[in-house]
Amino acid sequence: DAGITQSPRHKVTETGTPVTLRCHQTENHRYMYWYRQDPGHGLRLIHYSYGVKDTDKGEVSDGYSVSRSKTEDFLLTLESATSSQTSVYFCAISELGTSGSYEQFFGPGTRLTVL
Amino acid sequence: RKEVEQDPGPFNVPEGATVAFNCTYSNSASQSFFWYRQDCRKEPKLLMSVYSSGNEDGRFTAQLNRASQYISLLIRDSKLSDSATYLCVVRRGSQGNLIFGKGTKLSVKP
Numbered sequence: 001d002a003g004i005t006q007s008p009r010h011k012v013t014e015t016g017t018p019v020t021l022r023c024h025q026t027e028n029h030r031y032m033y034w035y036r037q038d039p040g041h042g043l044r045l046i047h048y049s050y051g052v053k054d055t056d057k058g059e060v061s062d063g064y065s066v067s068r069s070k071t072e073d074f075l076l077t078l079e080s081a082t083s084s085q086t087s088v089y090f091c092a093i094s095e096l097g098t099s100g101s102y103e104q105f106f107g108p109g110t111r112l113t114v115l
Numbered sequence: 116r117k118e119v120e121q122d123p124g125p126f127n128v129p130e131g132a133t134v135a136f137n138c139t140y141s142n143s144a145s146q147s148f149f150w151y152r153q154d155c156r157k158e159p160k161l162l163m164s165v166y167s168s169g170n171e172d173g174r175f176t177a178q179l180n181r182a183s184q185y186i187s188l189l190i191r192d193s194k195l196s197d198s199a200t201y202l203c204v205v206r207r208g209s210q211g212n213l214i215f216g217k218g219t220k221l222s223v224k225p
Contacts, residue, residue, distance in 0.1 A: 033212065042119065042202070042215030043159065058212055090158055099164035101147045104213055106158040 003027045004107035006091050012113045019078040021110050023091030025071075031094035032074040033104065034058075034066065036087040043090065049074055081114045088112075118142055121203050121216035129224055132193045136219045138186040138203030145205040145214075148179055150188045152199040153218065159202055162188075193223045 003026040013019050023032060031050055035043040035058075045058030047066040055066050063085060065077045078085055089110045097103035121138045128134050140148075148165035163170065165177040165186055176189040186203055203216040 040217070042217045043213070044215075045212040048212060097164060099166065101164060103149070103161055103164060105161065109158050 004091060004093060004105065006089075006107040006110050008110060009108065010111045012115065013081055014115050015082055016080050019081050019112065019114075021076045021089055021091075021112070023074045023076070023107055025074075025093050027093070027095075028071055029093040029095055030071070031102075032068065033092040033094070034064075034074065034076045035090045035092065035106075036060065036085075037090060037109075038087050046076065046089075078112075081112075083114050086112060086114045117216075118214050119203055119205055119216040121201075121219050123217060123219060125220040125222055127222045127224060128193055130193055130195060132223075133189065133191050134193055134221060135190075136188045136201050136203070136221075138188075138216055140184050140186070140203075140205045140214075142205070142207060142214075143184065144207050145184075146208060146211075147206040148177075148186050149204040149206075149213070150175075150177060150186075151202040151204055151215075153202055154199050159215075162201070190221075193221075195223050195225065197221060198223045 005024045007022045033048040034046040037043045044060045049055045049068040067075045091107040092104045094102045150162040151159040152162045153159045165179045169178045174191045178187045200218040200220045202218045204213050
């Protein structure tokens, strides 16, 4: 258990409204990630963070912003939700594994529906 | 060409069978390789990292062929509980983002 929680776990919202998803971790991991998962696609990286206030874009960052004001929380914001952002959103952390390489562990996910 | 490609399946096998999944990746700069499993409506869970020399964890064996840019996962003596989608994953760099294949669905039947 990597100690990752996500909230909310489910959300239904309307097109044009702002939405914020929260990822919370309890083990002081430096790297955190937001992915989305859609049918017909593998998981795709939206944004990631390598420390407090340090973030960078991933493969599918358009329409999303992130913030990390403290180590334990990584927030994903949809400024104006669109139906194409209906998806399952996963947060992940990275930690050094026994293999000697960094391994990523995922939170339980947030199912977002934009009507 | 997709960066990570997997046979989508589904693979339907009886309990006790041996099943092999294959995966190819296109970026020769990829440095780390993993297999994840994902149960329906759940998060991906790390099954095993894949070492250059190959590695085994119980009934699971992973192989990497860097020259052919090919990764495999072998499951022996399949159990009902092995039913899931298996995700092939690669990463460029030590903390680069993960690149996921679309997954191969396995269904183990009694």
